[in-house]
Amino acid sequence: MKSYIIIIADTGTLKAYHINEKSLVHKHKADLIKRIVYTNAHRRLHEQLTDSKGSFRGSGDARSARHGSGEQHNLKSDLQKKSFQALAHDIEGVITHTPAGEYYLALPQPIHKAVTAEMNKTIRAKISKELAADLTKDTVEDIRKRFKV
Numbered sequence: 001m002k003s004y005i006i007i008i009a010d011t012g013t014l015k016a017y018h019i020n021e022k023s024l025v026h027k028h029k030a031d032l033i034k035r036i037v038y039t040n041a042h043r044r045l046h047e048q049l050t051d052s053k054g055s056f057r058g059s060g061d062a063r064s065a066r067h068g069s070g071e072q073h074n075l076k077s078d079l080q081k082k083s084f085q086a087l088a089h090d091i092e093g094v095i096t097h098t099p100a101g102e103y104y105l106a107l108p109q110p111i112h113k114a115v116t117a118e119m120n121k122t123i124r125a126k127i128s129k130e131l132a133a134d135l136t137k138d139t140v141e142d143i144r145k146r147f148k149v
Contacts, residue, residue, distance in 0.1 A: 004149055005100040006030075007091055008135045009115075010108050011083055012038050016094045017140065019149060030140045034094055040083065084111065088118035095123050103127045104147045108134040 004019040016034035095103055105127050107115055112132040116124060135143050 002102070003100045004102050004104060004147075005033075005094065005098055006104045006106070006143060006147060006149070007094055008106045008138075008143060009087055009091065010134055010136050011087070011111060013136050014038075014087065014090050014094075015136065016098070017143070018098065018100065019144070030144070033098060034090075036090055038083065038086065040079070081114075084114045085118050087111075088115050091115070092120055092123045095126055102129075104129045104131075104149070106131040106133055106135045106143070106146070108132070 002021050004017075004021075006017045006019065008015045008017075014034065014036040015032060017030045018033045019030045091105065103126050105116075107130075109132045112130070116130070129147060131146060133146065135146060138146075
């Protein structure tokens, strides 16, 4: 009896499937055990921020037109890094709390290295097969074919 956990994720969605093959009759059964939708990935930047530009005078003379707006220049990269950390944390949670024989992971090519770098090395070592492909909108049959399960 083999059991697999297939984790499919991108910046907006995480899906985890559990496949437990007891016999040939149950070969095509896959249960969705976890589905997370990250709402910040679907929101625009101005919807996430509360202050408007220019609320803080910043440095400079008040009579001068040259004063700072108080913007964070690396805000987009910080938000992106936080979303990668949250995704890596949720993947680690699925792997640690769901026992299985093998774990498979599929992430899109642009975020694959960044998310796996955020993961714990001992948990990442449990992953048997990794794909750098976006499979979040594929059917379970297509996902199984890609992983050859």
